[in-house]
Amino acid sequence: MLNNIRNLVMGDPRTRVLRRYQAQVDEINQLGEKMRQMSDDALRDLAAELKRRHQEEGESLEQLLPEAFALVREASRRTIGLVHYDVQLIGGIVLHSGAIAEMKTGEGKTLVATLPLFLNSLTGRGVHLVTPNDYLSKVGVQQMGPIYHFLGVSCAVIQSSAQQRGSFMYDPDYKSDDDRYQNLRPISRREAYQADITYGTNNEFGFDYLRDNMVMRPEDKVQRGHYYAIVDEIDNILIDEARTPLIISGTAAEPSELYHVFAELVRPLQPSSEESVELEEPDGDYVYDLKTKAVYLTERGIEKIERAFKRTGKMVGDNLYSPENSHVLPYLDNALRAKVAYHRDKEYVVENGQIIIVDEFTGRLMHGRRFSEGLHQAIEAKEGVEVQRENLTLGTVTFQNFFRMYEKLAGMTGTAATSSQEFYMIYGLNVVQIPTHRPVIRQDHEDLIFISERAKWNAVVEDIRERSQRGQPILVGTVAIETSEHLSKLLKKANVKHEVLNAKQHFREAAIIAQAGKPGAVTIATNMAGRGVDILLGGNPEGMAREKLHKQGIEFTQATPEQWEAALAEAKEEAAANREIVLKAGGLYVLGTERHDARRIDDQLRGRSGRQGDPGESRFYLSLEDSLMQRFGVERVKGFLQRFTGSEELPIEHKWISKSIQQAQTRVEGYYFDMRKRVLEYDDVVDKQRKATYRQRDDILYATPEELRQRIEEMIAKEIQELCYSILPDEREEWDLEELYRQAVTLYPVPAHITAETLARFDTIEDVANELLKGALMVYEKAVEDIDNPEHILNIERQALLRAIDDLWIRHLTDLDILREGIGLQALRQRDPLVEYKIEAYKMWEGMQEEVRHQAVKNLYNFTINAKERLEQRRIIQMREAQAASASEAAQKSKPEPIRNTAKLGRNDPCWCGSGKKYKNCHLRSDQSTSAPMRRERIKN
Numbered sequence: 001m002l003n004n005i006r007n008l009v010m011g012d013p014r015t016r017v018l019r020r021y022q023a024q025v026d027e028i029n030q031l032g033e034k035m036r037q038m039s040d041d042a043l044r045d046l047a048a049e050l051k052r053r054h055q056e057e058g059e060s061l062e063q064l065l066p067e068a069f070a071l072v073r074e075a076s077r078r079t080i081g082l083v084h085y086d087v088q089l090i091g092g093i094v095l096h097s098g099a100i101a102e103m104k105t106g107e108g109k110t111l112v113a114t115l116p117l118f119l120n121s122l123t124g125r126g127v128h129l130v131t132p133n134d135y136l137s138k139v140g141v142q143q144m145g146p147i148y149h150f151l152g153v154s155c156a157v158i159q160s161s162a163q164q165r166g167s168f169m170y171d172p173d174y175k176s177d178d179d180r181y182q183n184l185r186p187i188s189r190r191e192a193y194q195a196d197i198t199y200g201t202n203n204e205f206g207f208d209y210l211r212d213n214m215v216m217r218p219e220d221k222v223q224r225g226h227y228y229a230i231v232d233e234i235d236n237i238l239i240d241e242a243r244t245p246l247i248i249s250g251t252a253a254e255p256s257e258l259y260h261v262f263a264e265l266v267r268p269l270q271p272s273s274e275e276s277v278e279l280e281e282p283d284g285d286y287v288y289d290l291k292t293k294a295v296y297l298t299e300r301g302i303e304k305i306e307r308a309f310k311r312t313g314k315m316v317g318d319n320l321y322s323p324e325n326s327h328v329l330p331y332l333d334n335a336l337r338a339k340v341a342y343h344r345d346k347e348y349v350v351e352n353g354q355i356i357i358v359d360e361f362t363g364r365l366m367h368g369r370r371f372s373e374g375l376h377q378a379i380e381a382k383e384g385v386e387v388q389r390e391n392l393t394l395g396t397v398t399f400q401n402f403f404r405m406y407e408k409l410a411g412m413t414g415t416a417a418t419s420s421q422e423f424y425m426i427y428g429l430n431v432v433q434i435p436t437h438r439p440v441i442r443q444d445h446e447d448l449i450f451i452s453e454r455a456k457w458n459a460v461v462e463d464i465r466e467r468s469q470r471g472q473p474i475l476v477g478t479v480a481i482e483t484s485e486h487l488s489k490l491l492k493k494a495n496v497k498h499e500v501l502n503a504k505q506h507f508r509e510a511a512i513i514a515q516a517g518k519p520g521a522v523t524i525a526t527n528m529a530g531r532g533v534d535i536l537l538g539g540n541p542e543g544m545a546r547e548k549l550h551k552q553g554i555e556f557t558q559a560t561p562e563q564w565e566a567a568l569a570e571a572k573e574e575a576a577a578n579r580e581i582v583l584k585a586g587g588l589y590v591l592g593t594e595r596h597d598a599r600r601i602d603d604q605l606r607g608r609s610g611r612q613g614d615p616g617e618s619r620f621y622l623s624l625e626d627s628l629m630q631r632f633g634v635e636r637v638k639g640f641l642q643r644f645t646g647s648e649e650l651p652i653e654h655k656w657i658s659k660s661i662q663q664a665q666t667r668v669e670g671y672y673f674d675m676r677k678r679v680l681e682y683d684d685v686v687d688k689q690r691k692a693t694y695r696q697r698d699d700i701l702y703a704t705p706e707e708l709r710q711r712i713e714e715m716i717a718k719e720i721q722e723l724c725y726s727i728l729p730d731e732r733e734e735w736d737l738e739e740l741y742r743q744a745v746t747l748y749p750v751p752a753h754i755t756a757e758t759l760a761r762f763d764t765i766e767d768v769a770n771e772l773l774k775g776a777l778m779v780y781e782k783a784v785e786d787i788d789n790p791e792h793i794l795n796i797e798r799q800a801l802l803r804a805i806d807d808l809w810i811r812h813l814t815d816l817d818i819l820r821e822g823i824g825l826q827a828l829r830q831r832d833p834l835v836e837y838k839i840e841a842y843k844m845w846e847g848m849q850e851e852v853r854h855q856a857v858k859n860l861y862n863f864t865i866n867a868k869e870r871l872e873q874r875r876i877i878q879m880r881e882a883q884a885a886s887a888s889e890a891a892q893k894s895k896p897e898p899i900r901n902t903a904k905l906g907r908n909d910p911c912w913c914g915s916g917k918k919y920k921n922c923h924l925r926s927d928q929s930t931s932a933p934m935r936r937e938r939i940k941n
Contacts, residue, residue, distance in 0.1 A: 021090045024066060028089055031070035040078070040150070046071055047151040051122045061119055065096065068119040072147060076114065079146035088112045091434045095230055095410040096120070100423060100431045102416045105604075106534055106611025107436060109412045113230050114144050116410065121153050121196040125227040129199045132233050133364060134159050137199040138168075140232075142183060145170030148197060156187065156195035158204050160367065167192035179546075179556035189222040202237045203368075205229075206246040206402045210395035213694045214248070214806065216799055218701045226406045234411025235600050238399060238427065239419055241359070242676045245398040245683065247372065250810075255377050255387040258314070258328055262335035263381035265308045269301055269339070288340050290630055295340045305332065334378035342379055345481040353385045358481060373817075393813045394806075400426055400680045401687045414607045415600040422673055426680065442587070442610025445619040447595075447658045448651040455649050456623040460593060461490050463621075464522055468496060471519040472585035475535065477526075477592045477605040479627070484524045487593065491522065498522035515539050517588055519581040535588060537614055538579030544571035587615035594626045595661055597668040621651075628664060681834055685841050686816060693809050700801050705794050712797060712860060716776050719747065719857045722850075724769040732763065744772055747854075748861045751775045783864040793864075800859035804852050812848045816841060 035043065050068055053059040061068075069092060073084045084092070088108055092115030094101040103109050113129055120127045131137045141157040148155040148170065155170045168184035169191065176182050189208070192198055205223075212221045231237050272284030285301030288294075297305065302320060309315045309328075316324035320332075342348060348355050349365065355376060357366040370376040370388075380387045403409055404427060416423065420431040450456040464474055478484040488500045501512045501523060516523040518539040534540075545567040549559050559567075582588070588609040596602055602620070609616030622629060703711065727740045737756040744750050754775045762768045784793055819840055826836040 021093050024093055025086050025089050027066040028069045028073070029086075031066055032073055035070055035074040038074075043071060043074060044150070044152055047153070051124070054122045055124060061096070061122065064122065065093070065119060068122070069093075069115050071151065072115050072118045075147045075150045076111065079150050080143070082108075082111055084108075084111060084115065085437045087435050087437050089115065091412070092116050094432045094434065095412065098408045098410050098429070100234055100411040100413065100416050100429050102431055102433045103412060103414060104436050104440065104611070105414045105607035106614075107414075107434070109232065110140055110143060113140075113232070113412065114147050116228075116230065117197050118148065118151060118153060120228045120408075123227065124196070126193065126195070126224055127197055127227060128205060128229040129197065130202050130205060130229055130231045130237065131199065132201065132236050134201060136232065137201055138181075138184070141168070141170050141199050145183060146172065153197060154195040155197045156192035156199070157184070158189060158192050158198065158200035158208070160201070160204060169195060175557070177557060182557075193222050193224055202231070202241065202399060203246065206397060206399065207248065209402060209405075210246065210248045210397060213697055214395060215701075216802055217795075221701075228408045229403065229406045229410070231403065231409070231411040233413050234423075235413045235416050235419055238403060238411070239422060239600075239676070240598070242399050243672070243679060244369075245396050245679070246402070247393055248395040249370070250392045250394045255389055256331065258331040259335070259374075259377050259381040259387050261309075261312055261314065262328075262331045263338070263378065265305055266332070266335045266339050269297075269304065269336075271340070272298060286336060286340065290627070293341045295336050297336070330374055331378070334374045335381070337375060338378040338382045342375075343482065344383065345485065348379060349481065350383055350385060355379050355383060355385065373821075392810060393817065394810055396686070396813060397690065398680060398683045398687075400676075401683055401690075403427070415603040418599050418603070418669070422676075426677070436613075438613030440610050441613060442606070442616040442618060444606060445617065446653045446655060447620045447622050447661065448653050449657055450621070450623045450649075450651045453623045453625040455651075456593075456621050457487070457490055458649070459651065460487065460591065460621050461494050461496070463591065464491065464498075465494055465496050467585075467589055468520045468522050470585055471581050472587075472589050473517050473519065473521040473535075473537070473582055474523070474589045474591060475516055475605075475608055476522065476524045477590065478524060479526070479594045479596060481526060483593060484526050487524055491524075496522060498524060501525040515543055517582060519578050519585070534611065535608055536575070536579075537582045537587060538575040538577070539571075541568060541571040541575045544575060583615060586617055589616065590618040592618070592620035595620060595622060595628050595665065597628060597665065597672065599662060599665050599669070602665075622661070628661070628668070678834075682820060682837060685838050686813075689812075689841070689845050693805060696805055697802060700798055700805075705790065708794065708797050708801075712780075712801075713777065715853050716748075716780070716857055716860075717773050719853055720744075720772050720776060721769050723747065724765050724772065728765050728768065730765075737768075740768070747857060748776050749779055751779060780861065780864065783861070787864065796863045797860065800863045801856045804856035804859050808848050808852050808855060812844065815844055819844070 035046075038046070046067070050064050050071070054061065054064060069084075069089060073089075077083045085108075088111060091101040091103055091107075091109070091112040095113065096116040096119055101109075101112070103112065117127055117129060129137075129140065131140065137157050138159065141155055145155050149172055156167060157170075158167045166186050167189050168181065169187045170183060171185040172183055174183055174185040176184060192200075193208075208223055209226075212223050215221055269285035272282035272287050276283040277287050281300070282298045284298060285304055286295055286297050306315070306318070306320045309320065310318070314328070316322065319325070321329070344350060346358065348357050350356075351365070357369050357371065358364070359366050371379065374390070377387050377390070409427060409429065411423075411429065416431045417433060423429045423431055448459065450459065460476075464476065467474055476484075476487065478487060484500055488498065491498050499512050499516075499522070512523060513525070513535060515521065517535045517537045545564070546556050548567045548571060549556060549563065554563060556564075590606055590609045592602060592605055606618040609618055624630075700708065700711075723743055724740065727743060728735050728737075737759045741750070741754075741756040741759065750772075754771065759768050759771060762771060787793055787796075819837065823833045823837045823840070826833045
């Protein structure tokens with residue numbers, strides 16, 4: 001109602017968008033006419049000229065925009081045969097301005113991105129296109145690479161490091177043995193980021209940022225800054241995935257056997273009935289809150305666990321919740337959550353003996369990601385696979401704070417309007433709805449709601465069978481893997497041919513989705529699987545052509561140009577005939593089997609149909625047993641249904657019910673928004689500390705030898721000063737110089753001329769500190785002179801300081817996690833937990849800075865002195881090897897001499913190489929394999 005009134009007063013927002021950008025579009029079109037007359041070389045020269053005008057003459061990107069966009073449009077026409085529509089030009093302008101372009105499915109977002117990517121690449125600072133998965137990154141480069149290459153712009157793609165995929169540069173002359181990687185030349189990660197344009201996934205960009213801030217040498221960094229990024233499917237990446245931070249973990253202690261113990265103890269526990277949950281004593285062993293996904297034991301459940309745990313002999317006393325047993329409670333909590341709230345083939349899958357998380361929004365497998373705080377290990381114990389080691393957080397960042405580092409951020413998606421408030425509040429991004437090239441004529445039917453899930457599935461199968469028989473392609477959307485496989489079984493019973501696309505068939509995703517528009521095709525897909533891949537009515541000719549060649553026994557990489565052209569021509573003809581059949585049947589039919597928590601996800605599913613003015617239909621089948629319905633308003637709707645239908649098999653279709661469901665979704669969206677906002681508020685505290693820590697690392701990494709030495713001397717001076725003032729009181733008579741000397745010795749090797757007695761000659765703390773400082777600098781300078789290798793010294797100093805920062809930062813992150821877990825209790829004291837978290841985190845940060853300085857100074861002396869010893873050991877080893885070699889040579893020329901009685905190295909003595917290992921565990925075997933004269937000997941003192 002309010003929207004209608006607003007449109008009457010202010011006009012349709014899409015029309016206003018057209019008017020706002022029309023002048024720039026007209027200018028681009030005029031320049032386009034001129035560029036059509038130019039030669040290829042002239043266009044390339046113009047691209048280089050635009051770069052020069054920006055970098056050398058200071059002409060702004062806004063001034064260059066019309067020429068740059070017209071140039072890209074013409075390059076696209078000549079290379080891939082596609083010409084940007086006017087609405088696509090508008091989308092490009094919106095993206096360049098740093099906003100979100102909402103463009104419906106099939107409107108060519110991949111092509112639109114080429115406009116602002118080229119324009120911003122003229123800065124030479126590197127621009128990024130971020131996608132939800134590796135496939136879209138790779139295909140985006142393969143499809144759009146010819147445009148960039150034509151214009152003299154380098155374009156690279158980074159692929160998943162978790163699955164050992166590489167990085168590639170687009171090269172039209174490179175032929176790969178794998179037809180999936182045609183025109184992609186393998187390169188290093190660093191080279192990929194040096195390209196003008198880099199495509200990759202949000203996870204890879206984020207993880208590379210964290211990894212870059214763990215390196216020990218500047219040349220090991222791969223990224224070169226965060227200037228401009230376009231995030232494809234921005235709602236998926238910056239909203240759906242924003243609840244889970246990126247974490248780089250290292251392995252810590254061996255996993256506790258308590259994971260297996262509690263996995264077995266909770267297995268027989270029974271849930272409480274819905275009717276008894278509100279009672280003082282529920283009738284089950286635990287209560288599960290579906291809304292919050294919280295699970296807790298009842299009194300009956302606690303008694304069962306206590307009895308069972310006591311039988312294991314690991315329980316102290318009779319009370320599970322006594323202080324002596326507090327260490328086991330996290331294991332019990334995780335085991336219970338793993339049993340009740342996390343289900344196989346829904347939240348995770350078991351693959352090759354590993355637990356792989358399933359993205360709840362896309363249905364894709366999240367390789368390399370693990371549930372935190374022991375939950376992942378609890379699930380491993382539940383499923384009977386090997387329990388991996390505990391994790392130690394080495395680095396972490398949320399997507400919100402990572403993407404806010406970019407100087408300019410933009411995004412594309414088909415569904416952003418419903419989340420426009422969050423985009424603006426968190427990222428400062430406005431959402432601009434781009435008009436479609438052709439009107440959308442898809443019919444969106446009202447939801448059909450059934451009382452039982454069984455009745456819903458019967459109706460779904462019947463609808464699919466009837467439509468498939470008349471040649472209408474059907475895309476079925478499910479919310480989980482188990483749901484898709486359940487429907488697949490039902491369709492097999494009904495003899496309906498179909499394809500299933502879920503996380504288990506991830507590698508076939510694009511191929512299945514691309515052919516989902518064939519007549520009568522039935523495709524079951526989890527959520528947004530295949531998002532970013534167009535469903536062409538009649539089928540995808542290129543995919544069909546590859547299939548034809550494969551059936552003939554010809555691989556794509558071995559096919560001659562003539563064979564490929566013939567197969568493609570035949571496929572195009574077949575696809576065109578199929579398209580006519582599908583159009584007569586009503587276009588693509590999208591069938592949703594359940595409403596998602598967020599309206600955007602439902603809109604994305606609907607949007608797969610009706611692209612570019614094609615006909616289509618969509619409808620959702622719901623039941624009162626669905627997850628969303630269980631959480632909100634079941635009782636009201638159930639009474640309504642039973643009153644008006646009188647039968648379990650009959651559905652009801654009414655606007656009032658659809659509106660009630662949308663209101664429920666709005667409430668869930670609000671709940672998740674608050675959750676993401678809270679996560680961000682806490683992470684903002686960590687983010688400030690993270691950036692400060694990473695700046696410290698960069699200052700050390702990129703410091704010259706002189707700057708680094710000055711920094712080191714300042715740290716030593718500060719540490720000694722702090723030491724003196726912390727031990728010596730103001731009154732001279734109360735000084736404990738023996739204690740000061742003992743503490744100084746733990747910091748650095750104090751020279752022999754400095755003792756507690758010599759320090760007693762000084763009258764002020766400052767004089768004592770200066771004397772200790774002179775000694776500390778003298779020792780350090782001597783150690784450096786003995787090493788006598790400037791490059792080696794620089795590496796030692798760098799590593800000493802970085803190791804101190806990294807070790808204490810890891811510990812600090814762990815401490816912050818512990819603080820975060822318990823800070824909620826501050827609410828009981830009528831205090832804001834967030835404010836208290838900020839105060840405590842800052843105190844911890846200040847303490848960490850002092851510890852870093854102390855540890856860095858200790859590292860410097862340990863590393864330099866050890867380095868000196870290692871160099872000495874290396875000289876001795878080289879000398880001994882030379883002596884052994886000459887002895888061997890002499891032995892070959894003369895008669896063997898009797899073996900002299902020297903004290904040989906014992907099996908348990910330290911090895912001669914200086915490794916610190918026992919001789920038997922180090923060089924014993926290799927020494928025994930050499931001839932007698934060459935065996936190492938060590939004279940015992």
